[in-house]
Amino acid sequence: MDFLRPASWEEALAAKAEHPTAVPIAGGTDVMVEINFDHRRPEYLLDLNRIGDLYEWEVGADSVRLGASVPYTRIMENLRGELPGLSLASHTVASPQIRNRGGVGGNLGTASPAGDAHPALLAAGAEVEAESVRGTRLIPIDEFYTGVKRNALAPDELIRAVHIKKADGPQQYSKVGTRNAMVIAVCAFGLALHPATRTVRTGIGSAAPTPVRAKAAEEFLNAALDEGGFWESGKIITPSVAKQFADLCAAACNPIDDVRGTASYRRHAVGIMARRTLTWTWESYRGTAAPTEGVA
Amino acid sequence: MRVNFTVNGRRQEADDVWEGESLLYVLRERMGLPGSKNACEQGECGSCTVRLDGIPVCSCLVAAGQVEGREVVTVEGLADYAKQRAEHGSCGTGACGTSVDEAKGWQAKPLDSQTGEGTQLAPIQQAFIDAGAVQCGFCTPGLLVAADEMLEHNPTPSDADIREALSGNLCRCTGYEKIMDAVRLAAARQGEAV
Numbered sequence: 001m002d003f004l005r006p007a008s009w010e011e012a013l014a015a016k017a018e019h020p021t022a023v024p025i026a027g028g029t030d031v032m033v034e035i036n037f038d039h040r041r042p043e044y045l046l047d048l049n050r051i052g053d054l055y056e057w058e059v060g061a062d063s064v065r066l067g068a069s070v071p072y073t074r075i076m077e078n079l080r081g082e083l084p085g086l087s088l089a090s091h092t093v094a095s096p097q098i099r100n101r102g103g104v105g106g107n108l109g110t111a112s113p114a115g116d117a118h119p120a121l122l123a124a125g126a127e128v129e130a131e132s133v134r135g136t137r138l139i140p141i142d143e144f145y146t147g148v149k150r151n152a153l154a155p156d157e158l159i160r161a162v163h164i165k166k167a168d169g170p171q172q173y174s175k176v177g178t179r180n181a182m183v184i185a186v187c188a189f190g191l192a193l194h195p196a197t198r199t200v201r202t203g204i205g206s207a208a209p210t211p212v213r214a215k216a217a218e219e220f221l222n223a224a225l226d227e228g229g230f231w232e233s234g235k236i237i238t239p240s241v242a243k244q245f246a247d248l249c250a251a252a253c254n255p256i257d258d259v260r261g262t263a264s265y266r267r268h269a270v271g272i273m274a275r276r277t278l279t280w281t282w283e284s285y286r287g288t289a290a291p292t293e294g295v296a
Numbered sequence: 297m298r299v300n301f302t303v304n305g306r307r308q309e310a311d312d313v314w315e316g317e318s319l320l321y322v323l324r325e326r327m328g329l330p331g332s333k334n335a336c337e338q339g340e341c342g343s344c345t346v347r348l349d350g351i352p353v354c355s356c357l358v359a360a361g362q363v364e365g366r367e368v369v370t371v372e373g374l375a376d377y378a379k380q381r382a383e384h385g386s387c388g389t390g391a392c393g394t395s396v397d398e399a400k401g402w403q404a405k406p407l408d409s410q411t412g413e414g415t416q417l418a419p420i421q422q423a424f425i426d427a428g429a430v431q432c433g434f435c436t437p438g439l440l441v442a443a444d445e446m447l448e449h450n451p452t453p454s455d456a457d458i459r460e461a462l463s464g465n466l467c468r469c470t471g472y473e474k475i476m477d478a479v480r481l482a483a484a485r486q487g488e489a490v
Contacts, residue, residue: 001314001315003359003361005361025359028358028359028362031359032318032339032359033357035359036337036338037338041316045316045361047362049362094339094464095464096352097342097352097354097442098354098464100351100352100353101357181463181464182340182464182466
């Protein structure tokens with residue numbers, strides 16, 4: 001094994017171009033587990049810790065450009081206002097020690113269906129900034145996950161940053177696990193209201209081969225909210241609408257039975273989380289946007 | 297490969313390090329510092345917690361090569377680290393730190409121990425002893441490092457703060473209540489001292 005220590009992003013890209021099998025390591029919270037347990041013996045480890053740019057973020061007019069290695073702890077501390085869904089998701093990642101090292105770039109690189117950040121990224125709307133010596137491209141988050149632990153990166157590409165839409169409305173994140181800390185999701189759900197475009201977006205984790213959006217559920221809800229004038233009136237969501245939305249979210253799952261849970265449990269739980277997160281976010285939206293009269 | 301880094305305030309050099317080796321392995325097997333415990337090797341248990349440039353991390357998940365030029369504090373250096381922090385805010389003089397030989401022989405013998413061989417303890421270490429928060433002791437080093445770091449930036453933690461800060465440290469003797477007592481005690485003593 002060779003340990004490559006690029007001092008700059010350009011050096012890292014050159015190293016990845018020269019050694020496409022090199023495994024990037026930043027927080028190490030995925031890679032080191034595989035090495036410690038002898039599940040993986042990469043020819044090259046490409047250490048990204050010395051590249052300071054990857055630990056920075058910029059808040060722009062419409063989006064946050066989040067460096068690939070910004071630890072979850074920093075996201076929770078600094079970006080709660082701009083990225084509420086991702087901040088909530090970050091808080092459910094493992095433990096303080098892991099959140100101090102791990103970041104969204106690693107979650108995307110590993111592309112596990114159980115990665116905690118994915119549902120929040122899908123719900124908020126995001127693009128992955130991938131770069132190689134050939135150039136830079138922005139990969140829409142919907143096209144990024146291509147299979148179980150597979151993503152759209154080319155062998156010579158590295159993730160530099162993620163561009164995440166700033167919240168224009170309430171966002172929520174929900175995760176099912178056996179305990180509060182140090183737990184891999186049995187399943188997870190992210191939901192974001194986008195009042196500016198009058199749309200709702202979702203993200204489902206651990207209930208399909210890849211993280212997915214519940215697109216049919218979104219389309220149904222967007223139409224129902226539009227037709228019923230809910231965005232203008234800020235009235236309470238009709239229970240039958242919430243139920244139909246939850247059922248469609250459950251139907252968007254394609255889960256498996258495994259040690260953490262059965263497929264039918266996951267489908268059921270995703271439906272429950274969909275209804276709850278819709279209720280929580282909608283109540284929050286009503287709290288700020290509802291007319292003052294008649295809100296008891 | 298060779299790795300140069302600072303351990304408990306002293307410059308160290310580790311040779312013949314395998315590229316896939318963890319910081320934990322380097323500390324335990326190459327530097328002879330077994331205070332950081334090796335249990336799960338997957339970041340679940342927190343018993344290998346050390347501070348890397350001041351931040352608590354699981355040393356089993358840090359590749360040795362990643363610590364090149366960086367600063368590590370292990371439980372063996374915690375007493376001196378806490379002392380320097382209390383007296384100077386941090387190590388300012390260069391005379392502080394714990395040598396590897398001192399660290400190898402480091403034992404928690406409190407000043408009031410009946411054997412009379414007193415050792416300087418960090419306040420959190422003394423509090424763990426006084427509160428009876430040590431059972432088998434395997435999780436203790438990680439808990440000490442994590443709790444000390446929390447008290448550094450949050451001197452008056454709520455119970456929820458303590459639980460959150462220690463949520464990455466597992467104790468299988470089920471001794472969490474005493475551990476909570478110990479951290480509350482350390483916080484209270486820290487408050488009195490100011």
